[in-house]
Amino acid sequence: MSRLTIALPKGRMFDPVVQILQKAGIVGRDLDDSSRKLVLKDEKKDIDIILSKPADVHTYVEHGVADLGVGGKDVLLEARANVAEILDLGLGACRLVVALPKDKGITSLDQLPPTGIVATKYINVAQSFFDKQGIQVETVKLNGSIELAPIIDLSDMIVDITSTGTTLRENNLIEIAEIAKSTARLIVNRVSYKTHHNRIKYIADKVDEVIKNNS
Amino acid sequence: MNLNKLQRPEGTKDYLPQVAIKKRYIEDSLYQTFKGWGYREIITPTFEHYDILSAGTEGLQTKIYKFFDRKGQILALRPEMTASIARAVATKLKDEPLPLRLSYQSNVFRYEKPRAGRYREFSQGGIELFGVGSPMGDAEVIAIAAKALEGSGLKNFKIDIGDVDYFTGIMREGKLDKEIQLKIRRALSQKNLVELKELLDQTDLNSKGKEAILEGQNLRGGLEVIEKAKQLVGNQESLESLINLEEVYKYLNLLGVSQYICIDLSVVRSFDYYTGIVFEGYSEDLGYTICGGGRYDRLVDKFGYSIPATGFAIGIDRLLLSLEEQNYQFPIPQNGTLVLFDRDNNAQAFSLVDKLREEGEDVEFELYNRSLDQVIDYSLVKGLNRILILGDVEGKDAYQTKVIEGQEVIEVLLEGGLKGE
Numbered sequence: 035m036s037r038l039t040i041a042l043p044k045g046r047m048f049d050p051v052v053q054i055l056q057k058a059g060i061v062g063r064d065l066d067d068s069s070r071k072l073v074l075k076d077e078k079k080d081i082d083i084i085l086s087k088p089a090d091v092h093t094y095v096e097h098g099v100a101d102l103g104v105g106g107k108d109v110l111l112e113a114r115a116n117v118a119e120i121l122d123l124g125l126g127a128c129r130l131v132v133a134l135p136k137d138k139g140i141t142s143l144d145q146l147p148p149t150g151i152v153a154t155k156y157i158n159v160a161q162s163f164f165d166k167q168g169i170q171v172e173t174v175k176l177n178g179s180i181e182l183a184p185i186i187d188l189s190d191m192i193v194d195i196t197s198t199g200t201t202l203r204e205n206n207l208i209e210i211a212e213i214a215k216s217t218a219r220l221i222v223n224r225v226s227y228k229t230h231h232n233r234i235k236y237i238a239d240k241v242d243e244v245i246k247n248n249s
Numbered sequence: 250m251n252l253n254k255l256q257r258p259e260g261t262k263d264y265l266p267q268v269a270i271k272k273r274y275i276e277d278s279l280y281q282t283f284k285g286w287g288y289r290e291i292i293t294p295t296f297e298h299y300d301i302l303s304a305g306t307e308g309l310q311t312k313i314y315k316f317f318d319r320k321g322q323i324l325a326l327r328p329e330m331t332a333s334i335a336r337a338v339a340t341k342l343k344d345e346p347l348p349l350r351l352s353y354q355s356n357v358f359r360y361e362k363p364r365a366g367r368y369r370e371f372s373q374g375g376i377e378l379f380g381v382g383s384p385m386g387d388a389e390v391i392a393i394a395a396k397a398l399e400g401s402g403l404k405n406f407k408i409d410i411g412d413v414d415y416f417t418g419i420m421r422e423g424k425l426d427k428e429i430q431l432k433i434r435r436a437l438s439q440k441n442l443v444e445l446k447e448l449l450d451q452t453d454l455n456s457k458g459k460e461a462i463l464e465g466q467n468l469r470g471g472l473e474v475i476e477k478a479k480q481l482v483g484n485q486e487s488l489e490s491l492i493n494l495e496e497v498y499k500y501l502n503l504l505g506v507s508q509y510i511c512i513d514l515s516v517v518r519s520f521d522y523y524t525g526i527v528f529e530g531y532s533e534d535l536g537y538t539i540c541g542g543g544r545y546d547r548l549v550d551k552f553g554y555s556i557p558a559t560g561f562a563i564g565i566d567r568l569l570l571s572l573e574e575q576n577y578q579f580p581i582p583q584n585g586t587l588v589l590f591d592r593d594n595n596a597q598a599f600s601l602v603d604k605l606r607e608e609g610e611d612v613e614f615e616l617y618n619r620s621l622d623q624v625i626d627y628s629l630v631k632g633l634n635r636i637l638i639l640g641d642v643e644g645k646d647a648y649q650t651k652v653i654e655g656q657e658v659i660e661v662l663l664e665g666g667l668k669g670e
């Protein structure tokens with residue numbers, strides 16, 4: 035059996051994902067995402083682990099430099115990544131929503147003016163959502179602190195992820211529509227899914243078992 | 250001209266001589282394979298009416314380069330070859346006896362986000378078989394794909410074959426409405442198993458139907474896969490597709506390529522386009538598929554000629570990339586010669602060079618009148634094999650005189666000793 039490479043997202047998701055992989059017996063050693071090393075080897079389990087930024091995992095997987103990876107559905111939707119999405123890990127649950135300042139007095143999509151400016155990190159997701167609703171918008175790409183945009187009049191509304199809604203509330207924003215729900219997904223390179231099918235299927239089944247026992 | 254304009258447009262590339270020679274080698278090799286099976290080359294225009302090109306593509310409409318001509322007609326650069334060939338078949342070749350076997354090698358254009366292995370202009374080589382609806386037709390086309398990849402020198406490759414009707418049959422039997430069928434097809438094409446499960450849970454498909462679709466994602470292998478799948482489905486359409494696959498596989502076995510073939514029911518490619526067998530080829534050394542194709546019986550009908558059709562395209566750039574990943578030694582002979590001569594020896598030099606070229610050698614003249622040392626440096630960089638000297642050149646006394654093609658010359662061989670210095 036030849037070696038597999040898994041790309042894992044550093045940061046918030048890292049520890050819970052590693053825990054699942056360890057419980058499933060896919061990874062044998064301890065892993066630490068704060069190390070400067072970017073590739074970790076697990077000789078016993080015949081696996082290499084690439085530590086990557088969450089937004090880059092799908093790129094490694096799509097190119098096949100990693101066979102598997104863990105990526106957020108929000109990022110996958112935005113990137114339109116051409117990868118096989120084989121399992122919902124149920125982690126990092128959040129929602130992609132449309133929100134705007136409370137004082138505008140708008141509470142649903144059909145009250146929106148016919149044109150508007152949307153600030154977001156997810157310009158593709160936002161554009162295709164509004165296109166489907168028949169609402170014409172222009173998008174402004176921001177990389178962080180999206181909530182700020184409508185407060186300082188850079189945009190009329192925002193499209194962003196929210197899990198508890200706290201950040202939205204603190205900035206006097208209210209949600210008027212949900213675009214999609216997001217959780218972490220196990221993604222696989224489309225060729226690797228063929229060439230390593232049995233092993234990847236085994237991993238997916240093991241991980242699925244762990245998730246079901248956890249919940 | 251400023252520096253910016255000296256750059257290539259995004260997504261294009263130059264094939265410099267050392268790569269271009271490999272590309273040419275691959276294209277020649279594919280051409281010979283196609284020709285050996287009776288497929289004759291067809292060349293169609295690089296641009297066509299947009300309506301023609303958009304009729305034939307598998308979801309490529311948004312990636313087509315479009316423009317207007319001076320009459321205001323919408324033209325487009327071809328994003329693939331099948332539509333153009335189908336157009337030619339439905340018009341110019343309509344009265345030709347069937348079956349029609351056609352092959353092509355051409356560049357195609359798609360507005361995509363450029364990445365490794367994905368360009369906006371790239372090359373495809375492939376074939377189309379018109380007028381044959383039988384499993385033997387499918388088998389012939391798949392066998393040629395295998396032989397073409399094998400003949401190009403590729404190792405460790407497989408071709409996975411599936412049949413879109415397996416899934417269509419299950420969905421029709423469950424009387425799913427059009428919209429959800431479309432979503433399920435999309436999830437199947439994208440291999441989005443998470444969404445596939447969610448969608449199936451929303452339908453009233455019975456548990457057997459759901460299992461048949463989900464288990465279809467894991468059925469990979471030889472003929473035993475078909476036996477297993479037959480247990481999963483009860484409807485006629487799915488069963489017929491499995492029997493069809495079985496037949497195709499048996500022919501592939503007889504054609505001597507079954508070691509390259511894997512039955513994989515999860516291969517569906519695009520449902521809007523394909524109508525039966527679909528297949529894709531890949532190697533362990535590349536994260537993308539190298540070739541793809543299948544049966545598309547509805548396409549030519551759109552141009553007013555109702556005949557079945559099946560075919561495939563090989564991505565030449567991806568095949569080249571895979572061969573390089575595998576460190577394939579391209580059997581490209583190096584037999585370059587440089588000829589030095591002085592003015593008194595023009596006539597002898599020209600006639601010698603003529604004879605050498607007739608024998609298939611690559612011969613260049615030295616046109617700069619450089620010293621022998623300089624010429625040797627040049628030849629080593631260029632990878633030439635030898636230098637021939639006629640007449641008087643500085644430094645020639647260190648080398649042996651020899652008679653080549655009846656001509657007395659001094660020969661400096663560049664292999665071995667000199668190359669290492």
